[in-house]
Structures are given as C-alpha cells and as structure tokens.
Amino acid sequence: MERTVTNLKQLIRAGRGMIPSHLVIKNGNLVNVMSSEVYQADIAIYEDTIVAIGNVEDYINSDTKILDAKGKYIVPGLIDGHIHSECSKLSITSFAKAVVPHGTTSIISGLDEYISVSGLEGLQEVFKEIKETPLKVFWGAPFKTPYTFPPSTVAFSFTKEVHEIVQQWPQCYGVWESVREYVNEEDEDTLGAIETAFKNRLPVFGCAPMARGKELNGYLCAGVRLDHESYDHEEVVEKMRNGMHMLIRESSVTHFLKENIRSVTEVNPAFARRMSFCSDDVTASDVLEKGHMDNIVRLAIKEGVEPMAAIQMATINSAEAYRIDHLIGSITPGKIADILLVDDLEQFHVEKVIVNGKVVAENEKLSYALHPPKRSSILMNTLKCEKKTADDFAYKVDIEKGQAKVLSMNVEGPFVRKRKDVLLEVKDHVVQLDPQQDIAMVSVIERFGKNGNQSLAFCSGWNLTKGAMASTAAPDDNNLIVMGVNKEDMAIAVNHLIEQGGGQIVVADGKILDFLPLPVGGIVSDLEPEEIAQREKRIHQAARELGCALPDPLMYMFFLPITAIPDYAITDVGPVDCIALDTFDPILELVEEK
Secondary structure, eight states, rough: OOHHHHHHHHHHHHHTTOOOOEEESSOOOOEEEETTEEEEEEEETTTTEEEEEOOOOOGTTTTEEEETTTOEEEEOOOOEBBOOOOTBOOOHHHHHHHHHHEEEEEEEOOHHHHHHHHHEEEEEEHHHHHHHHSSSSEEEEEEEEEOOOOOOOOOSSOOOOHHHTTTSSSTTTEEEEEEEHHHHOOHHHHHHHHHHHTTTTOOOOEEEETOOOHHHHHHHHHTTEEEEEOSSSSEEEEEHHHTTTEEHHHHHSBHHHHHHHHHIIIIIIGGGGEEEEOOOOOOOOHHHHHHHHHHHHHHHHHHHHHHHHHHHHTTHHHHHTTOOOOSSSSSSSSSSSOEEESTTTOOOEEEEEETTEEEETTTTEEEEEOOOOOOTTSSSSOOOOOOOGGGGOOOBOOOOOEEEEEEEESSSSSSSSEEEEEEEEEEEEEEOOOOGGEEEEEEEEEEEESOEEEEEEESSOOOOOOOOEEOOOOTTTEEEEEESSSSHHHHHHHHHHHHSSSEEEEEEEEEEEEEOOOTTTTBBOSSSSHHHHHHHHHHHHHHHHHHHOOOOOOHHHTTTTTOOSEEEETTTTTTEEEETTTTTTTTTEEEOOO
C-alpha cells in the first residue's frame, strides 16, 4: 500500500502496458460497483495493484499467469465497516484464517480491546502481526479509552494528547467509535481528539444508538461522519436524511439487518448507495457455519435488496464512507488487487480470494499455512489482580436480618438492560440471592494492578439455578467479570482465570465444568478458528447446565460493562445508570426484621 516515486513510475508504466502484468483474470463477469454494471471483462494485475480492466491483451506476455474465471463473477474484496475482532476470541492471525476465505479482505477497527489491556506497546505488536496476514486492518484511533462513563479502569487511557501523536501514524485512518454521550456531554478529551482529526483531515467515526432529534443534531455538529448503531429503520432514515453514512450491523448476537434494511426496501432505495455493512462482534462458530460479510450480503439480498446494491454495501460504500476508496472497494485501475471469484450473485458463494494480487484462499480455506507470531510479555500475563474469597461476593448491608428491595439489571437483549425491582431476604447482614426470582450476583474486578476495585450488583435474565461463570474478555475495558448464584463457585471461577492468565469459565458445585483459555491479553487465543468454535459450543453447553437459555450466555454477560447503551451496566467502579451517566446504589430500601 506504500507509494513511492519509484513504484509509482512502475505502476504508471504497467497501467500503460509498457510492463507486462504478472496476473490476468480472464473470461469472468466483472461486477463494476462504480458503474452498477455487470459485464464481461478481463483484469490485469501488476504486483499488488489492478492496472487495467476490459480488453487487456496488451498487458500479457509469456510470463503472465492466466486465471480462468469463466462462468464466475469478479467482485471486489469485502469490507467489514466496523468490528471488534477481539470479541471473536481469535487473535488477528486466527481471525484472518476465519474470515479471509469467506471474502473479507479488509476491516475497519479500533483494536481497542488490545489497547485496553496492553497500551500502545501491545498495539504496535498487533500492527506487526497484521502485516503478516492477508487481512487489511484500517485502524481508527479510539476517541478515548476507556469508553465507559464514568471512567472505569484500563491498562492504558487514550487522551487528546495521545491523539496528537497517534493520528500522525501511517496506520491511522480516523477517530474510532466516538460515543454520543461523550460528544454531547462535551468531554474535553473527546472534543480534543475530534479537533486534532479536523487538523489532520481525518474522518470521525460514530457510535450513536437511539440518537434522534436534538441529540442527533448536536452530535452531528461535532463533525461525526458515520454511525453503525441504529435500533430500527426509522432511526436509520433520520440519520441518513441528516447526512450520515450508515452501517447496518448484523453481529452474532444483534440481528439488526432485517429491521434496518427496511429503510431501503420500504422507504427509499436511494439510501442504499450510502449504506454499508458491519458485523461489530462475531463468534468463530458463527463465521465457520454461516460466513462473514458474504453472509450479510446474502441476508440483504434475501430481504429484497438487489444483488448489485448489496455488493456495493459490502465494498465501495464502506470504502467511500471511511475515505479509503482510493485504495480498496472497487475493481478499477490503481486500486489494490483484492478480488473475489463468486459462483452466483444471489447465492454469493466465494470460491477464490485474491489479496494483493495473489490467490490466498480457495473453497473457504487459506491456500497456505499462516502462523501466529511469538508473543512477548506485553500481550501475555496481563492479569495482575489478587485472588478472591467467597466472602468477596457477599453483598453486605447494615441490617442483620430482614428484607432488601434491590434494583436488578434485567437483560432484554445483548445490550439492553432494564430495571427490575425485587425483594430479597437478608441474613447475617448479607443480601441473599434468589434463583427462583432469577436474581444473580454480578461483579467486575479490576485486573491491571491499578487500584484493586471490585463492584457488586444484581442481575437477572440469565435464569441461573446454580454455579457461576466468568470472563476476562469483557469490552469495553476487559476487566474480569463474574456472575453467579453461588459465591463459592464465583471465587473458584475468578481464581482459576487469574491462575491461567485469562479466559472464560463455567463452574458449578465446586467443580470447573469448562474453561476456554484466552492467554493473549486475556482476551484472545492463537488457536485455530475450528478449535475455538468447538470450545465455544462446549462452554455454551456448560452455561446451559447452570440453567441459562440465552443464545450466548457469556457474550451477554461480558457486554454488561458497556455503558454506551441505556439503561444499566456495571464496571469496576460500580453499577452504572447509563442515562444519568453515574453509578448507583442497587439497594433501594432495607426493612429490618425485629
């Protein structure tokens, strides 16, 4: 992707046919996302760049490799417009192994989970790792870390001063996921990051769930360019009419495409050209079973979107929204040669993947062995917290015996938590959990050795009847989160994760039912995607043995520290009212028994 005077001369000569191409794709049907046409055309590629389309006979010599695409459609590499790859529990190397064979050749990401656990040093290691994979990562510098409001504890905090440095890095393509609350509350670091982006002519990426009316207007006046968070198609319509580029999210746990695509199929087909796709958070098992961006293309077509429009949403629209269309997004001269051969535009099965002008995957498998790098101590052994006892998970109150009226965070979806008031018994100054009322304890433990914070609160919706589960992968700050109805099992779960350097675990009756190690930063693994997918299924089954019927019990749990979406959350500083943007006391009332 680097351009110098020397290689520019070579590319210009290759584009003029003065230097033969090393690869030519012949006899295929070009899906030209720039002109919205499908027609027979050949593609000439010199090194990593497309140099000609159409009749390319003048670009061929005896050394040129010919790839016959007869009967196939030639499509640009797919772009995931917003993703936290870390939530897949796959390292960048393993993630590339999973998604590139499905046609995803580029992602836009803040790599913010890596930053939260290892800072800029760890980020630099990830940048080096990315270079060795076939996956392009267009990095947006996180508007701020932590994202939580009030601020929770992380290993490294992004500030406006950090932005003045990192926005000069060649890897930086904008400001990542500027959360609406921080913008509209006029947070100094957030506005400082945006101010610096304006000076550097970098776009500002958004995160504005449920933003409408005056709140949306104020947000847009800060210069935010795009958004990936809309909860219904009317919200999409309002944002697009107000000038935003919109991304439709279809993740492993939030299935918004069917609703949000109605803005195109029912309101205005013209919206399609400024709308793109993202997966945000995916699991390895979902990718292997359904696909990645290729699956989202298929889903959009199924909902009535024309294939050309769906492909544009997965390619050029994202590239234009993020101002990287001079590099990727279309099969046109001067663009990087990230190209797919697809069997049929509606079925959209990716048969061959070309990255940087080389075939890297066929029939949903990489064409070569890809190995993770040797890991340094910066990304390993990141848990620096003390072990816990069962007593640390007892919610203690002033009265010895009686009743406590408590506010329980009741899950109504992966991100939505509503208020549920319940009465719980108090014995020996401890509020008793009540599985029959679906009341469990949740705790977040600061794990970076900064302050030793631990919070306690009540939650419901998991229907746990016994045991506990815990995870050190828990965006947005990746502190250790544990949930359970038995405090002894909660301590066992937490202590095992501390001993093992991170992961996910399910415990019942004093025994570990399953453990999924995540040694890289305590958030991801270098295991093969197939093995992680198997381990995901195993740990989900273990969670179901506790009584939970949610689609992904641990992912629903580890989203609890996200404070950007109303109504409630929990971080290491305490349970959070996401509307008041402050912590709250879950004990509403105590009635002592005489």
